[in-house]
Amino acid sequence: MASLKELSKKQELLSSGHRACAGCAHPIAIRQILMAANMPVVIGCATGCLEVTTTIFPYTAWKVPFIHSAFENSAATVSGVETAYRALKKRGKVDKDIKFIALGGDGGTYDIGFQSLSGAMERGHNMIYICLDNGAYMNTGIQRSSATPRGAHTTTSPAGKVILGKREFKKDMTACMIAHNIPYVAQAVPSMWNDLMAKVQKAIATDGPAFINILTPCRLGWGYPPEDTIEIGKEAITACYWPLYEVEDGKYKITHKIKEKTSVIDWMKKQVRFKHLFKSGNEGILAEIQARVDQDWEKLQGLCVV
Amino acid sequence: MAKKVAMTGNEAMAEAMRQINPDVVAVYPITPATEIVQIFASFVADGLVDAEFIATESEHSAMSVCIGSAAAGARTMTSTSSQGLALMWEMLYIASGLRLPIVMAEVNRTLSSPINIHCDHSDTMGARDSGWIQIFSENAQEAYDNMIQAVRIAEKTLLPIMVTTDGFIISHGMETMELLNDDEVKGFVGEYTPQHTLLDVEHPITVGAIDFTDYFFEHKRQQIEAMNTALPHIVEIGREFAKVSGRDYDFAERYRLIDAEIAIVVLGSTAGTAKVVIDELREKGIKAGLLKIRVFRPFPEKEIVDALRNVKAIAVMDRSDGGNGMGGPVFEEIRSAMYYLPIRPLVVNYIYGLGGRDTDIELIEGVYKDLQEIAATTNIEQPIKYLGVRE
Structure with missing residues (x-):
């Protein structure tokens, strides 16, 4: 991996001036992805925060080819671009080596785009799907998705007098993609830029489909000061809420060892979306969430044992 | 030299697709259009065409693949019917709004409910305002001829186009018809050289940008104008086709x-x-x-x-x-x-x-x-x- 100093000299392929919120993790992740690529890429993106903040006509923040068609079909659309590339390369109309990256938020990946993603991965397209998981439909004003964590307040899982935020645990999307038996699957967080970029480079080098699930903290939906994005992402890792790991040809590996596991409850305390859970009488829910994180972490460690 | 054959409408449309040999075909099976997909898949399997063939997991994805493929500069085709067209509905508007010349073989079948696999025009009439050119065929001969012309019409107008037959009546009815030679079809459709593509990485473009109150109307107006002025191109391409085939086509x-x-x-x-x-x-x-x-x-x-x-x-x-x-x-x-x-x-x-x-x-x-x-x-x-x- 190049040093930060070297990376700072590389051309930025996502220009400044886009309209993402201060403290948004999406552009941070995208800049890391594009810096890691080291070869021509074509980007496809689902409808969502990233698309609406980077492509307001007549402007575009993208210095690489970019396509957005709809919400639920980023994977299918990019699989079409990749198919065209293979067809035209075979017929001698394109000579360059190009890699294809589909992007989607958690809504566009875990929910409405699940089928399209599953289909594209099963068909074995030579493409990378990257989910930018900020844990809710943030673009439409913070509604629950199947990626929203248990207990979180959103506008469609509100913390009320009777119901205390989202009642269900988050879908394990990374596991769903591992179950597709594709060559490369990983989880990352932009807080750990070297880990994220190394994973993108592995995905780019993969011949076939790859999936990376990136946790992208959302200061607005999660409720924390915008300057804390990197820190809150780091704590998601140390609390084992979002372990950094990869599965390469079926082999699991934790890519960032946890020296001292921190409490998921402490992490939640820093976010307004969980505020209601810290009122007296809700300790049971917090304990339940901690127990689930512990259980998942044990399970993952078990899978990583050779 | 024209060849006289007996073919069903589906066979005729698939045959036209073989002779056109597009870059990409993305499809999902649905009665009564399934045969078109099956026949084309066997052409690919037997090496009779070198098109990339993608069998998707839904019609919505089939049209999404077509959109990605056409935006990447590939000559792109699909086929569907009825519920399949209905499932594509969202993407039909995106295909035409992005001005992508996708060609569709559509077999007219009624829409549920009640579920029924037979012909009426409720499926394609439901898509009549989607910004797609629609050409109806009376028989297998016309379906074949229209498919060949459709490639030129779409690429000339930068509008997607659906060519329809009547489900079962034409799609499964065997008729005598004439085929052009492969070379004649190849010559008629010509090479496709799009102006801008996603694969031109040295000249990156953004496709599908968000377009608010300050530009949307102008872009829509241009699309409407393309449809408003499409008819003379369709008629002209019909005349050119008559020179090759001896069969006249007008509006x-x-x-x-x-x-x-x-x-x-x-x-x-x-x-x-x-x-x-x-x-x-x-x-x-x-x-x-x-x-x-x-x-x-x-x-x-x-x-x-x-x-x-x-x-x-x-x-x-x-x-x-x-x-x-x-x-x-x-x-x-x-x-x-x-x-x-x-x-x-x-x-x-x-x-x-x-x-x-x-x-x-x-x-x-x-x-x-x-x-x-x-x-x-x-x-x-x-x-x-x-x-x-x-x-």
Whole structure:
């Protein structure tokens, strides 16, 4: 991996001036992805925060080819671009080596785009799907998705007098993609830029489909000061809420060892979306969430044992 | 040298796709269009074409793949019917809005519910405002010829295009027809060289940007203009095709219409039945005629009015209902098109053949009988009738 100093000299392929919120993790992740690529890429993106903040006509923040068609079909659309590339390369109309990256938020990946993603991965397209998981439909004003964590307040899982935020645990999307038996699957967080970029480079080098699930903290939906994005992402890792790991040809590996596991409850305390859970009488829910994180972490460690 | 063959509509459309040999075909199976997909898949498996063939997990994804592929600069085709077209609906508008020249072989089948696999035009009529060019075919020959022309029309106008046949009646009915040689088709469709593509990485473009109140209307206006001005291109490409094939194609076919006093307007296979009835009536001295609309989108308003202006009474046949209490969509558009004429023909509507209900010679004879009476009395008792239904 190049040093930060070297990376700072590389051309930025996502220009400044886009309209993402201060403290948004999406552009941070995208800049890391594009810096890691080291070869021509074509980007496809689902409808969502990233698309609406980077492509307001007549402007575009993208210095690489970019396509957005709809919400639920980023994977299918990019699989079409990749198919065209293979067809035209075979017929001698394109000579360059190009890699294809589909992007989607958690809504566009875990929910409405699940089928399209599953289909594209099963068909074995030579493409990378990257989910930018900020844990809710943030673009439409913070509604629950199947990626929203248990207990979180959103506008469609509100913390009320009777119901205390989202009642269900988050879908394990990374596991769903591992179950597709594709060559490369990983989880990352932009807080750990070297880990994220190394994973993108592995995905780019993969011949076939790859999936990376990136946790992208959302200061607005999660409720924390915008300057804390990197820190809150780091704590998601140390609390084992979002372990950094990869599965390469079926082999699991934790890519960032946890020296001292921190409490998921402490992490939640820093976010307004969980505020209601810290009122007296809700300790049971917090304990339940901690127990689930512990259980998942044990399970993952078990899978990583050779 | 033309080759005479016996083929079903589906075989004819698949054969056209083989000869066109596009860059990418993305499809999902659905009755009664499945055969097109199957036959093309076997062409790929046998190495008769070198197109990339993608069998997706839904029609929504099939159209999404087509959109990605066409935006990447590949000549792209698909095929569907009925529910499949309905599932594509969101993406139909995106394909046309992005001005992507995708070609679709569409086999007309009714929409659920009740579920039914047979022909009516409710599927394609549901997509009539989606910004796609729509060309209807009377038989397998026309389906084949229209598919070949469709490639040129789409790439000339930068609008997606659907070529339709009537489910089972044409898709599965075997007919004698003529094929062009592979070289003739190859020469006619030519090479596709798009102006901008996603794969031109040295000149990156953003496709599908968010377009607010300050630009959206201008972009939509350009798209509308492309449809408004598409007809002369379709007619010109039809003329060029006639030079290769010897078969004439215009916006519509006028059958014994020049001196007709009564006429039917219809799309698709029922035109064939109407022609038989017209020949019988003409022998009896009854001046009956037919206007078979080939190009429904863009709607050839001026040409249709010119073709029908001297007819006394017209029956517009709709193989779908508009659901608005005002009859079928073809009827509404033709009646509206007549509005500016100083003396307007009398126009009535027959909704026929829903869910594949057979529309036979007797039923069409009944329509002409009604028209004779309307022409004689100038009195319309019932402007909208449902043909061949128990009620």
